[in-house]
Amino acid sequence: MQVKICGITRIEDALMAVEAGADALGLVFYKASPRAIDPQAAAAIAAAVSPFVTLTGLFVDAAQGEVDQVLESVPLNLLQFHGEEGARYCEQFRRPYIKALRMKEGLDVIAAMEAHPKSRGFLLDAYRPGVPGGTGETFDWDRVPQNSGRPIVLAGGLTAANVAGAIEAARPQSVDVSGGVEQGPGVKDPQKVAAFIRAAKSS
Numbered sequence: 001m002q003v004k005i006c007g008i009t010r011i012e013d014a015l016m017a018v019e020a021g022a023d024a025l026g027l028v029f030y031k032a033s034p035r036a037i038d039p040q041a042a043a044a045i046a047a048a049v050s051p052f053v054t055l056t057g058l059f060v061d062a063a064q065g066e067v068d069q070v071l072e073s074v075p076l077n078l079l080q081f082h083g084e085e086g087a088r089y090c091e092q093f094r095r096p097y098i099k100a101l102r103m104k105e106g107l108d109v110i111a112a113m114e115a116h117p118k119s120r121g122f123l124l125d126a127y128r129p130g131v132p133g134g135t136g137e138t139f140d141w142d143r144v145p146q147n148s149g150r151p152i153v154l155a156g157g158l159t160a161a162n163v164a165g166a167i168e169a170a171r172p173q174s175v176d177v178s179g180g181v182e183q184g185p186g187v188k189d190p191q192k193v194a195a196f197i198r199a200a201k202s203s
């Protein structure tokens, strides 16, 4: 089980998460988020962590120029598009990307996946109207498709206490957490991070 710790804003949190076994770190380039980071701080984090850790840049319906500007200064390995971005938009950056799908009632998950043939995977997150992500809410894990043939990242309201059950129900390739391992907005709690990664990787 691979684990992404999202919403990293400080070098010490990045190093702590990697030391605890995180495979990927998420940097949120969405100004309205309490975990938003600017490119300069993100570049400093990138310079401090191992090149074998997947540095993921999260965007929400950003202007093309905004993404390009971040890419000029931050060596991101993966882009995460968490808004209503279409395939043509996502593919223009010529970087590996994952598309977030918010699990609104009635969403045809397979059709949404087929709309992004080049996406490296799909992050399934809870749906709350008006909030693009980081809600701290779960969704019905039984809705995660089992035969899509595409890599799935399970997200939304995960914690050390519920991640094992979530993995058992949804059978994802990887999990992603933000609020569930925080001690405050944008600040990670080392004990919660370690407990989360332990629980996920021993599932």
Ligand SMILES: O=C(O)c1ccccc1N[C@@H]1O[C@H](COP(=O)(O)O)[C@@H](O)[C@H]1O
Pocket: 006, 007, 026, 028, 030, 033, 034, 035, 058, 060, 082, 125, 132, 133, 134, 135, 136, 137, 155, 156, 157, 158, 176, 177, 178, 179, 180
């Ligand atoms: O983290 C945020 O603030 C955020 C803002 C806008 C879009 C996505 C965001 N985070 C992503 O949402 C999932 C779930 O968050 P949580 O664990 O429920 O707090 C998180 O893994 C990020 O990928």
